[in-house]
Amino acid sequence: MFRFAHPDFLYLLFLLPVLVAFYVYAIVLKKKAIKKYGNPELLAELMPEVSSKRQHLKFWLLFGAITMVIIVMAGPQFGSKLETVKRQGVEIMVCLDVSNSMLAEDVSPDRLSKAKQMLSKLTDGFSNDKVGLIVFAGDAFTQLPITSDYVS
Numbered sequence: 001m002f003r004f005a006h007p008d009f010l011y012l013l014f015l016l017p018v019l020v021a022f023y024v025y026a027i028v029l030k031k032k033a034i035k036k037y038g039n040p041e042l043l044a045e046l047m048p049e050v051s052s053k054r055q056h057l058k059f060w061l062l063f064g065a066i067t068m069v070i071i072v073m074a075g076p077q078f079g080s081k082l083e084t085v086k087r088q089g090v091e092i093m094v095c096l097d098v099s100n101s102m103l104a105e106d107v108s109p110d111r112l113s114k115a116k117q118m119l120s121k122l123t124d125g126f127s128n129d130k131v132g133l134i135v136f137a138g139d140a141f142t143q144l145p146i147t148s149d150y151v152s
Contacts, residue, residue, distance in 0.1 A: 001079065004076055006074050012070045016066070019066070088128060089129035091130045091131075095134045098135045099136075128148075131150065
C-alpha cells in the first residue's frame, strides 16, 4: 500500500509550472536585452564563458530538487496498513534459582531440569500473554525481559 502522510503538501506541485513559466520568461527577457546591446552572434563570441546549456542544467537540477523536497515533505509511506490491536493477557516474570543446589536429584531428573520442563509447559498454554525470566544464584539478573516470544 502506498500513501502520503501529509498529502496537503502535494498542492505545492502546482507551483512548478509557474516556476517553468517564470524561467522561460526570464530567458526571453535576457535575449531581448542581448539584442538591445548588439548582434547576438557577435556578443556570444565576446562572452565565451556564458553557456546556455549550463543555465538550463542548473535550472532543471533546481527544479528537480524542489520537486523532491515537496514530495519528501508530503511523507510517502510504503508498506502494510497499520492498525491498532488491543490484546488482553497477563505479564509474568519467572524467578528461577540456578545455584548448585538445583542439581540435587531428589526429583527426577534433577530440580533444574524439572523447573525447565515446568516453564516449557507453562508457556505452551500462553496465547496473548508475555513472560520474562530472572535467574539467580546469589545475585539476580534479568535473563529475559518481558516478551511474547515464548521460544526465547
